[in-house]
Amino acid sequence: MTPKFLFFRSSRIQYHVVGEGEPLLLVHGYQADSRIWEKMVPLLKEHFMLIIPDLPGHGQSPLIQATNDMDFLADVLYSIILSGGHSGISIAGHSMGGYAAMAFADKYPNLTDRLILLNTHPFEDGMNKMLARNREAEIIQEGKKEILLRNFVQNNFNRSSSNALKEEIQLATQIALSQPENGMLADLAGMMARKPRIELVQKKRLQADFILGMADSRIPIKFFEQLNKELVNIHWLADCGHMSMLEKPAEVAEIILKL
Template sequence: MILEYKGSQIFYTVEGQGDFIVLLHGFLENSTMWTNIKPSLLKNHSVICIDLLGHGQTGCIGYIHTMDAMAEAVKTVIDELQIESFTLIGHSMGGYVALAFAEKFSHLINGLCLLNSSGAEDNEERKTNRDRAIEAVKKNHKTFVSMSIANLFAPDNRERFAKDIELVKQEALKTPLQGIIAALEGMKIRPNREVLLQNSNFKKMMVIGRKDPVLEYNTLINQALNTTIEIVEFPDGHMSHIENMNELDYKLIRFIEK
């Protein structure tokens, strides 16, 4: 479905029946990333997949897409569908957007799952790396995309999941240059939202890959200390929905239905 939004458009899908689940993809991804995860969720639930700003079939609305701006776009879809409560699941950048949404609209959320994501802000090294990434994108975005996708998988999984990596790359290459840069700029300036993981009343879960090349394992574990967050650990990388698909299916259903 297409929703007109700020001179552009938001693409989203709605399937199934039952309590609502909203799925938010990560950087360089789009709503197709959930294709293999959706079937188990759809058995007893309604599933909404949204293409975030500058990704998939959703257009760009500026040079910088902050996580707050993306959260506002998500809220527009929720309002259009007149949904009063749902479980929110965000992968990587989608987790940053989910936290921005939860900060503004916590009354709508039954549960929040950060899938290979974090409540922390970028440190100075990460901000510098974002700037370097932006320059690399401007020079040759296809090379940047190809290298970035492969590096999301645990090193010993890159040959095993070669076909999956190629499919992810093909979807990532559909992301427009402006969308890539706007998201990098937005992630770079996002604030720390760890307090939401500590103090919010809705149920929470973090899915962590021990060999995640993007997010440092101990940093993620520390975010969950002395909180009610359920921690799910997998032995692989940043792409748990591919590297650990069956196990993730089971964990998500348990979390949603508990």
């Protein structure tokens, strides 16, 4: 894929465009960049124009500010969409990318055709999660990023399938290790500061679909018992952890194509 660039607040943001059809923005999460979607691209590019950015502080896009708060990331996505001249777009966001996608839909509802939310949720961080993120930030600041990430990435995958997913785990680990420390710290600060989007995803006018792993250790199933099932579509993937686009790419693509 040939990279494209735009300038946002005097910083160069990199993104890729591949395929033809209705635009679909693929937004990566924490510890990742646009490469995390590589198994999804061949499954979707014949049906969509895929727009795949590196968020600030990830991949080839430099960090712009100390906190990657979700409204700021929504503005970055808006600039990318505007540069392509799109009047409406569907957004698929993974994990933190889902938080950014929900912030975009909240801020730019008239541009949002559909939300596809992979391994993410609309709730704010609880106290235990905030404590865990703060401890994670401390480990990064202590220069122990590699130790942290090798354990963290492994635990993102369904443990019972880890032997069959060695290639995918290696890819995710390589991508995570290549992310700059300042970007990771900005993400952690932004995720802790985010607000809940429960009302947003339950709005009748918004088409919101969650794609979730039954074996996702990061997101308890009980979270989704709080949502109105008549207003939110939830697609469960068996034997899948937190990395659905790497663990079950064909199943994820099938769900997206049916929406």
